Amino acid sequence: xNFFRHRRRTVVGPPALALLIAVxxxxxxxxxxxxxxxxxxxxxTKLCRELDRVLPAEVDxxxxxxxxxxxxxxxxxxxxxxxxxxxxxxxxxxxxPEADGVEVDGVGWLLExxxxxxxxxxTTLRKAYVEVTIPEGRTADGMAPLVDLAPAxxxxxxxxxxx
Numbered sequence: 001x002n003f004f005r006h007r008r009r010t011v012v013g014p015p016a017l018a019l020l021i022a023v024x025x026x027x028x029x030x031x032x033x034x035x036x037x038x039x040x041x042x043x044x045t046k047l048c049r050e051l052d053r054v055l056p057a058e059v060d061x062x063x064x065x066x067x068x069x070x071x072x073x074x075x076x077x078x079x080x081x082x083x084x085x086x087x088x089x090x091x092x093x094x095x096x097p098e099a100d101g102v103e104v105d106g107v108g109w110l111l112e113x114x115x116x117x118x119x120x121x122x123t124t125l126r127k128a129y130v131e132v133t134i135p136e137g138r139t140a141d142g143m144a145p146l147v148d149l150a151p152a153x154x155x156x157x158x159x160x161x162x163x
Contacts, residue, residue, distance in 0.1 A: 059082055109146060127160060
């Protein structure tokens with residue numbers, strides 16, 4: 001009698017099991033990167049939306065794969081993803097006269113090495129702050145991602161001081 005009860009439970013179980021597999025399959029198959037979406041003011045948002053329209057399809061020979069949640073203020077390329085966030089808050093590190101900076105094809109960047117081995121670059125002297133994070137596994141190409149992004153940033157985000 002226990003055998004039949006057990007079999008009966010397994011008959012009821014497959015639909016639930018199938019649903020569980022489908023749900024977990026969706027989440028495990030969805031290995032896209034995630035990025036916090038900035039919340040700039042109206043002027044910054046307008047500039048960032050324009051930047052999104054002119055961003056390249058490839059950066060550092062990697063196809064565009066935008067992070068979740070989808071937003072015109074974020075973009076990504078490759079896996080592990082190079083992540084761009086537009087309209088970020090001015091980093092406090094910009095107040096440090098000893099901070100590392102670099103200019104790449106006419107765009108100034110604050111350079112910050114992160115604890116996880118990645119590098120975060122934030123534009124300087126632009127009407128909106130644009131942040132690019134290059135994961136540790138993608139840093140061998142140096143500044144190549146910034147070279148690819150410079151034309152779009154120069155076109156969409158004018159020089160000046162962000163609000």
